[in-house]
Amino acid sequence: MPAVPATLDPVRARNPLFGANRLKLGLFGTNGKGAAQTLVPEAYRPSWEASLQTARMADALGFEAVLAYARWKGYIPGETRHPSGVTLDPFTWCAGIAQATRRLAVIATSHAPTLHPITAAKQCATIDIISGGRFALNVVGGWNKPELDMFGAPMAEHDARYDHLQEWLEIIQRLWREEAEFDHEGPFFRIKRGSSMPKPLQQPGPPIVNAGGSDRGQRFACEFADVCFLILRSEDTADIAAQIAAYKDMARREYGRDVQVWTYAYCVQRASRAEAEEYLHHYSVLHEDGPSLDAWIAGVGSQTRIFASPEATRAARQRFAAGAGGSALIGTAGDIAARLEQLSEAGLDGVLLTWVDFVDGLGRFAEVMPMLEARGLREAFSPTA
Ligand SMILES: Cc1cc2nc3c(=O)[nH]c(=O)nc-3n(C[C@H](O)[C@H](O)[C@H](O)COP(=O)(O)O)c2cc1C
Secondary structure (H helix, E strand, C coil): CCCCCCCCCHHHHHCHHHCCCCCEEEEECCCCCCCCCECCCCCCCCCHHHHHHHHHHHHHHCCCEEEECCCCCCCCCCCCCCHHHCCCCHHHHHHHHHHHCCCCEEEEEECCCCCCHHHHHHHHHHHHHHCCCCEEEEECCCCCHHHHHCCCCCCCCHHHHHHHHHHHHHHHHHHHHCCCCEEEECCCCEEEEECCCCCCCCCCCCCEEECCCCHHHHHHHHHHCCEEEECCCCCCHHHHHHHHHHHHHHHHHHHCCCCEEEEEEEEEECCCHHHHHHHHHHHHHHCECHHHHHHHHHHHHHHCCCCCCHHHHHHCHHHHHHHCCCEEEEECHHHHHHHHHHHHHCCCCEEEEECCCHHHHHHHHCCHHHHHHHCCCCCCCCCCC
């Protein structure tokens, strides 16, 4: 059963994030360059046409979500035109995508220091109304110090970022729920007679998504998120099951909550496994974007607790190049369906997918969808229903 809060309101219950499919699917990062760090010419670039085309393809396949990430600056200092820094604003992007799609949830990402919570609450409510209750908010502590420094708010120490994020989110959620004006005095925000109208359609508010990976991040996700995004530390199914169970158990035991656990994965689908491996090697090793990868690894390594040691970070270089450290879905349509079933059996509720070339990848992935239905991971879907 999907993790749905017992008191789900009827609008929220229709959000595809709470739908019946055992393994939910989404797109990751099509408001930016996706997740690959590669120099191959077919690599995705976030034009509005490409954003619309990929979101509509995912919607027509029955995907549950598209997640727009928040990126304010690229990874390489001074290289303002580098693809890692060319990102469409997640909120306005989600509003546009909501209008162009029928079913999928639109998820916008925000850090706490980049957007005042009163502004964020209203933007979220507005997109929730535009989308007919299909919005969700991904709240992140962030890791890219130069981008947060641009806001004149030097990036806080790692765990303090989550304290900031918590206060920011609590204000937003009060603005979504409460009719009466309220005052708020905290270490990060001072609000006088705060209120926000109209309210979001979903009550008590749109679902919250978070990707906290550290001890503090896990605690935050278990306490506040409906969907926890994990960066899987291993490709071993037993390890993955343990990593997922740690979140679900903590959420239940310590906060009395049921959470979904999702991850993200890069997909290379070809007619044979050898062909898929060859293309993976081509784009993520022979044509890796070296300077970008070096800068990204340095930033993520110093500002997050994603990887246990510098050695683990270095060992994961190809995964970073292939899909920002996500999991690998490599091979034929059948291989990919089988791996997704293993992940589902390990307790995973959803996967955000990325490709080097999303249009090509989504076209091929159409072959995987009926296989997921046949394996009982997803219900039969018709785009015209
Ligand atoms: C699916 C997913 C989406 C993320 N989106 C963003 C983002 O849009 N912007 C950002 O700065 N960080 C993003 N992150 C990184 C998180 O902010 C965070 O740094 C990371 O998950 C490590 O967690 P930790 O700080 O608890 O170690 C994302 C991570 C994942 C797994």
